[in-house]
Amino acid sequence: MELVSLVFGGLPPALQIGGDYNLLIQTLYILLFFVLIFFGQRIQLQLILMELGNVIGHLDRMRRMGREEALKKLKHYSKNSQLEEIFNRVIESFVIFPESMDPSGIIRKLEHIMDIRETRFINDVKKMINNDEVSESMIKTMSNMVEASMALNMLYKIALHYYLLAKKTNSYFIAAQLQMQAPLIISFARAYLQAVYAFRDGAPVGDGIGPLVVNKFMSDKKVVKKKEDYVKDTSLYEIDYMNRRVFIVKAKGPGGNVGKPGEAIKKVITRMKKDIKLVIMIDAALKLEGEKTGTIAEGVGAAIGGIGVEKFKIEEIVTKYNIPLYAIIIKMSLIEAISIMSKKIASVYDDVIKRVDRVIKEETNEGDAVIVAGIGNTVGIP
Amino acid sequence: MNIPGVILQNNMQWLDYLLIISIVVAIFAFMLGNRGMRRANQFSRPPEIHTELVCSDCGFKEIRRFKEGDYIGLETGEKCKKCGGPTFVNLIYTPTSPLEEKS
Numbered sequence: 459m460e461l462v463s464l465v466f467g468g469l470p471p472a473l474q475i476g477g478d479y480n481l482l483i484q485t486l487y488i489l490l491f492f493v494l495i496f497f498g499q500r501i502q503l504q505l506i507l508m509e510l511g512n513v514i515g516h517l518d519r520m521r522r523m524g525r526e527e528a529l530k531k532l533k534h535y536s537k538n539s540q541l542e543e544i545f546n547r548v549i550e551s552f553v554i555f556p557e558s559m560d561p562s563g564i565i566r567k568l569e570h571i572m573d574i575r576e577t578r579f580i581n582d583v584k585k586m587i588n589n590d591e592v593s594e595s596m597i598k599t600m601s602n603m604v605e606a607s608m609a610l611n612m613l614y615k616i617a618l619h620y621y622l623l624a625k626k627t628n629s630y631f632i633a634a635q636l637q638m639q640a641p642l643i644i645s646f647a648r649a650y651l652q653a654v655y656a657f658r659d660g661a662p663v664g665d666g667i668g669p670l671v672v673n674k675f676m677s678d679k680k681v682v683k684k685k686e687d688y689v690k691d692t693s694l695y696e697i698d699y700m701n702r703r704v705f706i707v708k709a710k711g712p713g714g715n716v717g718k719p720g721e722a723i724k725k726v727i728t729r730m731k732k733d734i735k736l737v738i739m740i741d742a743a744l745k746l747e748g749e750k751t752g753t754i755a756e757g758v759g760a761a762i763g764g765i766g767v768e769k770f771k772i773e774e775i776v777t778k779y780n781i782p783l784y785a786i787i788i789k790m791s792l793i794e795a796i797s798i799m800s801k802k803i804a805s806v807y808d809d810v811i812k813r814v815d816r817v818i819k820e821e822t823n824e825g826d827a828v829i830v831a832g833i834g835n836t837v838g839i840p
Numbered sequence: 841m842n843i844p845g846v847i848l849q850n851n852m853q854w855l856d857y858l859l860i861i862s863i864v865v866a867i868f869a870f871m872l873g874n875r876g877m878r879r880a881n882q883f884s885r886p887p888e889i890h891t892e893l894v895c896s897d898c899g900f901k902e903i904r905r906f907k908e909g910d911y912i913g914l915e916t917g918e919k920c921k922k923c924g925g926p927t928f929v930n931l932i933y934t935p936t937s938p939l940e941e942k943s
């Protein structure tokens with residue numbers, strides 16, 4: 459009693475007699491019951507919208523941080539006074555994917571569209587910088603940074619769209635859907651913000667473990683032949699190892715770049731035909747929650763992400779010549795894949811190299827030729 | 841006017857408890873929500889980056905802060921602290937994973 463009167467400033471004297479007071483409480487509870495039945499969802503909606511408002515605010519902060527970081531870096535090198543104007547235009551740019559109703563030939567179309575996009579993107583970044591002293595690899599790294607900032611912007615815009623839609627239509631279910639996705643959206647945004655930082659500094663990202671492994675694999679061996687731009691943005695090295703010809707495919711570093719490993723593998727196999735006895739692909743792969751970061755696993759098939767163009771090329775060519783395709787993957791989460799490589803990931807390269815050695819020894823004979831491809835972004839890894 | 845059996849005998853006390861419990865629950869929920877936000881902000885900061893230099897002559901490892909322009913295999917021109925030999929960048933990494941939970 460004391461506490462209730464303290465909080466509510468005391469009850470009117472007429473109600474302080476037991477029976478009447480009971481009646482009031484009883485009525486209130488019954489009222490509350492009906493309020494909750496009829497307006498429960500509305501109340502829930504308001505609660506969810508409040509929570510989503512926080513999420514949107516957080517996304518907006520991250521988006522602005524990413525944008526500022528990217529602009530700061532660009533400004534440092536830029537000689538163009540219209541930098542921000544071009545940046546704003548690029549941030550809002552889009553890609554229209556080819557029609558898939560008649561899927562024959564779609565891979566070629568898709569590749570074409572993505573090639574144009576990349577060229578245009580790089581040219582835009584070059585225009586933003588407008589400085590001949592900045593190296594090509596630096597431009598590529600910066601274009602990756604702008605891309606990450608673009609992704610942050612997109613995430614924010616999509617989340618905001620559903621938030622405002624839920625508000626406008628007073629729809630509990632639109633709000634609930636966004637609420638369900640919110641933790642994932644936030645974690646994606648965090649990952650992209652970390653990616654902005656990584657590309658800003660030009661330090662290797664987790665996804666670069668594939669290129670790192672092949673870089674370390676070659677580092678203590680004599681490179682017989684080296685072609686830097688074997689196909690667009692992709693290098694090919696040849697080493698003589700355990701009396702086998704080992705061709706190493708890797709995107710050209712140390713600029714941020716994934717290259718065209720599929721095209722390179724295709725070109726090597728087209729030239730060497732059945733002399734290639736084995737293709738080994740090394741790539742980062744998404745782990746399941748509960749799996750440890752840096753776990754290595756072996757399997758078969760084309761270990762490569764992206765939109766599928768390179769994967770298709772590899773699968774097609776190895777099928778044509780009946781060449782076995784092995785995959786070694788290093789597991790990590792999305793945020794680890796696109797943020798600066800953690801020690802846990804970097805330190806597994808030794809183990810991966812041992813596995814590559816073993817697979818080459820077990821699956822091929824002396825005199826055979828093997829392709830080892832390190833798939834992933836080469837930022838900071840030449 | 842009482843409906844027998846519905847009203848608790850001591851509803852004053854019962855209400856007091858309800859009030860205390862709901863206040864405690866509200867504070868707890870608020871703190872929990874705040875903690876989540878703070879953790880989210882912590883992930884928005886750039887991580888610390890280390891560069892591991894290895895001496896080409898004696899293999900001595902030295903870890904220093906990452907400098908812009910460092911990349912794997914780069915011969916930095918920095919001398920080995922043990923024998924004075926040339927060093928190269930062996931690895932670049934962040935010592936803390938962005939996912940490591942700190943509670």
Ligand SMILES: [Zn+2]
Nearest residue numbers: 895898920923
């Ligand atoms: Zn030394």
